[in-house]
Amino acid sequence: xxxxxxxxxxxxxxxxxxxxxxxxxxxxxxxxxxxxxxxxxxxxxxxxxxxxxxxxxxxxxxxxxxxxxxxxxxxxxxxxxxxxxxxxxxxxxxxxxxxxxxxxxxxxxxxxxxxxxxxxxxxxxxxxxxxxxxxxxxxxxxxxxxxxxxxxxxxxxxxxxxxxxxxxxxxxxxxxxxxxxxxxxxxxxxxxxxxxxxxxxxxxxxxxxxxxxxxxxxxxxxxxxxxxxxxxxxxxxxxxxxxxxxxxxxxxxxxxxxxxxxxxxxxxxxxxxxxxxxx
Numbered sequence: 001x002x003x004x005x006x007x008x009x010x011x012x013x014x015x016x017x018x019x020x021x022x023x024x025x026x027x028x029x030x031x032x033x034x035x036x037x038x039x040x041x042x043x044x045x046x047x048x049x050x051x052x053x054x055x056x057x058x059x060x061x062x063x064x065x066x067x068x069x070x071x072x073x074x075x076x077x078x079x080x081x082x083x084x085x086x087x088x089x090x091x092x093x094x095x096x097x098x099x100x101x102x103x104x105x106x107x108x109x110x111x112x113x114x115x116x117x118x119x120x121x122x123x124x125x126x127x128x129x130x131x132x133x134x135x136x137x138x139x140x141x142x143x144x145x146x147x148x149x150x151x152x153x154x155x156x157x158x159x160x161x162x163x164x165x166x167x168x169x170x171x172x173x174x175x176x177x178x179x180x181x182x183x184x185x186x187x188x189x190x191x192x193x194x195x196x197x198x199x200x201x202x203x204x205x206x207x208x209x210x211x212x213x214x215x216x217x218x219x220x221x222x223x224x225x226x227x228x229x230x231x232x233x234x235x236x237x238x239x240x241x242x243x244x245x246x247x248x249x250x251x252x253x254x255x256x257x258x259x260x261x262x263x264x265x266x267x268x269x270x271x272x273x274x275x276x277x278x279x
Contacts, residue, residue, distance in 0.1 A: 003039040005089075005108040006032040006279055007099035008137050009162065009241045009248060012207035014184045015177075016147075023133055024177050027187060028145040029204065030137055031160060033276040037105055038090040041112070043083050055090040056272075057101075060170070067106035070130040078123065081113055094272055096170035098244020100138070106131040107138035125149075134242075141279055144189055152189060158197050159278055161257040162248045163229060165264065166272040167221050169245040176243040179214045201236055204250065211243050222247055228267070232260035 011029040018024050037055070044050065051068055053061045068087060075081040087109075093101030110119070110127060128135045133148055142154040194200040216223035222245060229238035229249035234256025238249045251257035254277070261275050 001041050001112070003041065003108050003112055005037040005039055005093075005101070005104045006138070007035045007093045007101060007104060007276075008032050008134075009099070009276075010209060011204050011239075011250075013209040013211060013242065014187060014207070015180050015210040016186050017183050018180075019148075023148065024180065025147055026145065027147065029143075029207070030140075030145065031142040032138065032140075032279045033162060034279050035093055035099070035164070035274055035276045037093050037101055039105060039109060040086075040088040040090075041109070042086045044086045046084055049084050050086045052088045053091055054088065055092055057091040057093065057095045058089075060095040061091065061102075067102040067131045068109060071106040071110055071127060074127060074130050075110070075113065078126070080117065080123070094166045094244075094246055096172070096244055097166050097246035098171065098173075098240060098242030099164075099246055100132075100134050100242065103132040103134050104138050107135050110135075111139070144191075146189060147186075152191070155191060156195050156200075157278070158200050161251045161254050162276045163232070163235075163251065163257050163261050163264065164246055164248050164272075164274045164276055165225050165229070165268065166246045167219075167225065167268075168270070169219055169222070171215065171219075171243055171245040173243045176211055176214055176218075179218075180211070184210055201250075205237050209239050209241075212240050215240055215243065215245070219245065225268070225271075228264060229260070232256070232263065235260065 008030050014027040016025040093099050124136055136151055140151055140153050142157050144152045194203045225247045226238040234252040235249040240247055258275055265273050
């Protein structure tokens with residue numbers, strides 16, 4: 001069996017407060033994109049999983065402690081899984097980029113292994129504790145994170161196009177969040193105001209990513225990339241996703257995005273690039 005494990009983009013990210021468990025309460029509009037890791041999985045005999053990572057970002061994976069190992073250990077502890085597996089993960093999603101690749105791997109594997117069972121909210125919460133607090137993002141194609149425990153699925157899904165860029169920088173989520181000194185007020189949710197794509201884009205433009213100024217200060221090249229992205233014809237706005245080093249530009253259409261991609265690749269030949277669209 002071959003699974004696609006999609007990346008996610010935070011279209012907005014508001015940091016509201018720091019919780020007693022040291023996690024930060026955030027709100028975020030987000031979407032899944034067609035940039036994906038590939039997971040090949042088969043049942044095997046024996047009492048030990050065989051997990052292999054390959055692909056352009058596999059060298060950055062901790063082979064002894066990662067989201068897939070942690071998820072499988074949890075599911076066996078909860079007696080939701082009893083078999084053992086051969087798993088080969090092709091890492092196409094940049095690591096330390098804010099696209100949630102590791103958490104996505106666990107989420108899509110979890111959905112596959114438990115497809116004949118109803119995945120309870122309590123199970124997702126336990127999985128978040130060992131995999132990552134953004135696990136539940138990957139159960140929605142487009143949504144609004146009202147708080148860490150509540151996601152509202154968007155009724156109207158919009159087709160969006162992106163240019164993604166990552167310089168050779170590993171952004172630590174823990175480090176970036178530790179630098180947050182100011183918090184934003186919670187924003188009310190009203191999907192009626194963003195049913196049309198025009199209004200949806202207006203909403204995104206009026207928002208931002210509260211972590212971006214912190215990342216730009218630490219890594220000035222990211223500020224430069226975001227400026228260059230925004231200058232491209234057809235780009236509505238440029239932003240970082242999550243706390244990571246991947247910068248993206250949201251474009252009017254596929255043609256404009258691909259033209260911008262060609263131009264920026266020539267300017268930054270040593271950086272990672274990708275065109276992406278919503279799934």
